[in-house]
Amino acid sequence: MNPDGTLHMARRLFWSAFTGWQAFREPSLPYWPPERLAALQSRRLRRIVHYAYDTFPYYRDLFDREHLRPEQIRCADDLRKLPIVEADALCHAPDSFVSQRYRAGSGAMLMSSGVSGNSKLVHWDTAALCRILASKHRYREVLARFVGKTFGYREMSVSNPENVAIALRAFYEANTWVPRSVDYERSRALSTSSFDEILEQIDAYRPDHLGGYGATLGALYRYAHEHGTPFYRPLLITYGASNLPEQDRVLLEERYNIPVVSSYQASEFLRIAYQCELRQSFHVCIDQVAFRVVDDDGVDVRPGEQGRIILTNLVNHGTVLLNYALGDLVILGEGPCACGRTLPTIRAIVGRAFDLLVLPGGQRTHMDGLIKGFAYRRHLVQWQMEQYTLYRYTVRVVPDSQVDWDTLATALALHLRQMIHPEAVIAIERLEYIPVGRSGKFKACISHLS
Ligand SMILES: [Zn+2]
Incomplete structure (x- = not known):
């Protein structure tokens, strides 16, 4: 050797x-x-x-x-x-x-x-x-x-x-x-x-x-x-x-x-x-x-x-x-x-x-906390919430096959406005699959504020 x-x-x-x-x-x-x-x-x-x-x-x-x-x-x-x-x-x-x-x-x-x-x-x-x-x-x-x-x-x-x-x-x-x-x-x-x-x-x-x-x-x-x-x-x-x-x-x-x-x-x-x-x-x-x-x-x-x-x-x-x-x-x-x-x-x-959303009152929270108590929660297969400003959000949702999409989307926007702020602008998008980011980690919350 x-x-x-x-x-x-x-x-x-x-x-x-x-x-x-x-x-x-x-x-x-x-x-x-x-x-x-x-x-x-x-x-x-x-x-x-x-x-x-x-x-x-x-x-x-x-x-x-x-x-x-x-x-x-x-x-x-x-x-x-x-x-x-x-x-x-x-x-x-x-x-x-x-x-x-x-x-x-x-x-x-x-x-x-x-x-x-x-x-x-x-x-x-x-x-x-x-x-x-x-x-x-x-x-x-x-x-x-x-x-x-x-x-x-x-x-x-x-x-x-x-x-x-x-x-x-x-x-x-x-x-x-x-x-x-x-x-x-x-x-x-x-x-x-x-x-x-x-x-x-x-x-x-x-x-x-x-x-x-x-x-x-x-x-x-x-x-x-x-x-x-x-x-x-x-x-x-x-x-x-x-x-x-x-x-x-x-x-x-x-x-x-x-x-x-x-x-x-x-x-x-x-x-x-x-x-x-x-x-x-x-x-x-x-x-x-x-x-x-x-x-x-x-x-x-x-x-x-x-x-x-x-x-x-x-x-x-x-x-x-x-x-x-x-x-x-x-x-x-x-x-x-x-x-x-x-x-x-x-x-x-x-x-x-930096993976948490910042609410108008200053509290930081995860999407999971926001949808607690949402009536149609069991129909959400996967979701992701992206925050652009204190009041503007996009939510991407993969629904299951048993729910009517329009009903789900309307109820979700209403529920989130109640949780965040009555004037929050929430766009709901329907997807078949939410891809993971480049890091290989799936992120349920993306905030551009924190
Ligand atoms: Zn122990």
């Missing part, structure tokens, strides 16, 4: 051993006493804050402007002393957030999927990615309750070609060894294909576990249901990123008996939170992120209230993000979860702020 080959092998051995070491405490970590979790979080926070101050002119300036020393940030609560960093700052000057000590090429570069033109390049160091790989166990433990085993099942994802999971997979294959016996068989369908093509691919592969974007998978099964297309039923569906409309979740779980589990991630933080088997809330991985939920003035909201999530990445030494506003609205959890895990919770992910 040539020296490069030996070096590469040694590197893989080292990082596999590191990942194995990190994985050692995984089974118990989500159930640790809260003080022990907080101690681990604080230790990691102090390390990353010192690192940020020592190696980033951006953070050093930020601390100096606030007359703060890194020693004054000792635990997650102390992050309130620091100003919030808006996501735009990372879009416009990504290099300001990459450490001078970080060597490009030593880890992986992940590109967020670029919805609304907000694509961001995020550098991840190898140790952080190995910690994240080890922590996958906590989500796998939940999925195993539904699939019946922890390893060796068949998995398929419906995703776009630039999906972060695919870039990560390539990184792990080059840098670690996952024994065949504990790996999963995987396949992938492109979310930009037609629904008929995707259904055929799922039927041919017959996965135990199917994953993808919530809105895409919801629309896919709604389409199969309405058209009477026979489809293969996986044991479990999981989704992240975009929302699964509530009526699609009911269709999957209650009509077809397929359980649905969701997780919450972003390329800046990778997995932020995940649903447990009770699926009442999302457990936040506070060993990897510090988080709080604030209102528009930056003040913490109370449990059960909605606000912006502010996150600090505790493990990544590539792109370092402290007090970062990811752009998502979430509802803060209330009290401990009955599953016994002590990782704190957020009750729901409302959505990306």
Whole structure:
């Protein structure tokens, strides 16, 4: 073997051993006493804050402007002393957030999927990615309750070609060894294909576990249901990123008996939170992120209230993000979860702020919220709402075959005017199929305001 080959092998051995070491405490970590979790979080926070101050002119300036020393940030609560960093700052000057000590090429570069033109390049160091790989166990433990085993099942994802999971997979294959016996068989369908093509691919592969974007998978099964297309039923569906409309979740779980589990991630933080088997809330991985939920003035909201999530990445030494506003609205959890895990919770992910509609009163909402209570809702196979101004909207609708279109369109325009504003101008368009955007994600809401 040539020296490069030996070096590469040694590197893989080292990082596999590191990942194995990190994985050692995984089974118990989500159930640790809260003080022990907080101690681990604080230790990691102090390390990353010192690192940020020592190696980033951006953070050093930020601390100096606030007359703060890194020693004054000792635990997650102390992050309130620091100003919030808006996501735009990372879009416009990504290099300001990459450490001078970080060597490009030593880890992986992940590109967020670029919805609304907000694509961001995020550098991840190898140790952080190995910690994240080890922590996958906590989500796998939940999925195993539904699939019946922890390893060796068949998995398929419906995703776009630039999906972060695919870039990560390539990184792990080059840098670690996952024994065949504990790996999963995987396949992938492109979310930009037609629904008929995707259904055929799922039927041919017959996965135990199917994953993808919530809105895409919801629309896919709604389409199969309405058209009477026979489809293969996986044991479990999981989704992240975009929302699964509530009526699609009911269709999957209650009509077809397929359980649905969701997780919450972003390329800046990778997995932020995940649903447990009770699926009442999302457990936040506070060993990897510090988080709080604030209102528009930056003040913490109370449990059960909605606000912006502010996150600090505790493990990544590539792109370092402290007090970062990811752009998502979430509802803060209330009290401990009955599953016994002590990782704190957020009750729901409302959505990306720029995927929400802005109502004339200033509230931000999702189309799903607007059509709650609409009398003909069960006749809507798929829908999409595009907002141009506070008062002007286009709604694209795929109706089922049982409803009279004129009646449906008139009732929908009336209902939306009642929900939005009596003077709102709402154009309703009938379509056979609503295509996904260039990002491969189906978007139920497009607002040109937020
Ligand atoms: Zn739980």
